[in-house]
Amino acid sequence: MTDLAPHELRILVAVGKERGFSAAAGALGMTQSAVSHSVRASERKLGAVLFDRGRAGATPTAAGERALAHARRVLRLLEVMGAEVRGVADGTGGTLAGPLRIAAFRSAALHLLPGVLERLAARHPEILPEVRIVREVGRGTAGEVMDGRADLGIATIGTTSPVPPQLVGGVLVEEGYALVHPAGHSSPRSLPLVDWTENCTSYTRAWWAEQDWLPSATVEAEDDGAVLSMVSSGFGMAVMPELSLIGAPPSVQITDLGPERPTRSVGYVTTPELARSLAVRALIRELRAAVR
């Protein structure tokens, strides 16, 4: 038997990543001795020294670099193998390869998805995500999924816009609204309130109506990006969800609205069939991990 077993491959990869036997052992939850034994066995099987051991740990030799590259590929292939075989058996289609169409509202597409898709690509390079920005008005992103134009939608979920009965979905995160106004403005509350069509659920609107300090004069903008740029140029103030405020310029000031502030739930919707597909499940897993 000259082939390396998966656990041996994993140890090689860990040593390459942690740049040392002890560190790799720690990362894998095993003993330095086990790593040493295993690497030595792998080297014997392959007939080549894979790591230069030194004071500062272990660094791959040229042969070791090639071995690491192969080890990573083999491990990934084994991972995909498990996923596909299970998928075929489940009748979920079997492959996680191919395009994965995501409909998202603007702030999610800009501030939530990039990191998620990056990690998804790292773990499942065979998935090719396509993001389409859909205004969250009317049927919104859920409509895109219902109409078969998207596999998964990032949507606001609440009592006024629940998950449609023919779809499945879940809440990812509940985020609060915050007041945003020009930084350093002397009396920000005298500024007009800037708003945009997609903003706010009816629950939020009710909260809104109760706040007597809010000016009634409002200006309607195109989308949250336009609102934010109007605020940052001193034109007005706005009540926006936190997701829209990620990466806001220093020229705006964000004020928490306190414990009674309105919130909204951001979640996902998909079809029951697609919910079992490996690609959609992988994406949901990454979404869940991202909002934690």
Add this chain to the structure above:
Amino acid sequence: MTDLAPHELRILVAVGKERGFSAAAGALGMTQSAVSHSVRASERKLGAVLFDRGRAGATPTAAGERALAHARRVLRLLEVMGAEVRGVADGTGGTLAGPLRIAAFRSAALHLLPGVLERLAARHPEILPEVRIVREVGRGTAGEVMDGRADLGIATIGTTSPVPPQLVGGVLVEEGYALVHPAGHSSPRSLPLVDWTENCTSYTRAWWAEQDWLPSATVEAEDDGAVLSMVSSGFGMAVMPELSLIGAPPSVQITDLGPERPTRSVGYVTTPELARSLAVRALIRELRAAVR
């Protein structure tokens, strides 16, 4: 630990090949009991039944087919890993020393590969190419690569047969179709049209249908070689890709079909993992050089 070990993969492949536990055990020099235990363990790890057991032995389920394809690929990758690591360590250059399995359709195997493999052998004598001729119907050569039975496939690539998403590939050359008929025939267009199953993409068929000068009566032959020999013996005429016409005897006459002639793309497909291996890269380099 949910990943399958190499010995488990080998057992799966053997069972798939020998179509039975007992036969696989015999081929592997082990007990039927060991095979049974191992397959059961693999099924438990993957969470799917891989073989239907019956009177006549074992046949793979759908999940089993996928598992087998992956198993072959993983084992192949481990093989390449060993060879390359040893090669790097020896300072012999680091390319895979050993067999490189190529699946090609007939005309490519006969007219494109010989020169390519000659140059490959000159540059990398340690690579031992094995060519298997596969009819380009159904999943064709790409299927051989997907199932782990070949490292690289020479395939026709087009809208009707794109590179499968889980594979990687590229176009090598776009070649035209030409009319071929017996040399010196007085009215070649009155001859029947000879064809063979692998011939022509749907795009080509569409062009074909538009040509009112083409006779509708057709004769079906086994392969392009048979077609060419029928044409050369005066039996009929044919529309064939240029690759099939290399080395055609002087008894046939080749007529260019003009600028509107149909074309097909000939390319290669391989797995993402093998695409990085030195042997496959060397072969692709030679293929690219050859068609220039």
Add this chain to the structure above:
DNA sequence: CCCGATCCATGAATCCTCCTCATACACCCA
């Protein structure tokens, strides 16, 4: 210059995985 810290190496003991042996079970056919 030695002390301590921080690496990796190694031998023995333990635990667990995998294989074999022996046997049971299911099915088909003469």
Add this chain to the structure above:
DNA sequence: TGGGTGTATGAGGAGGATTCATGGATCGGG
């Protein structure tokens, strides 16, 4: 209904993997 084909399964043993305990090498600092 017995013999021949196949697979399933439990018990036991051999070998591999991990741990424990320890040794050896190398470097930086007092």
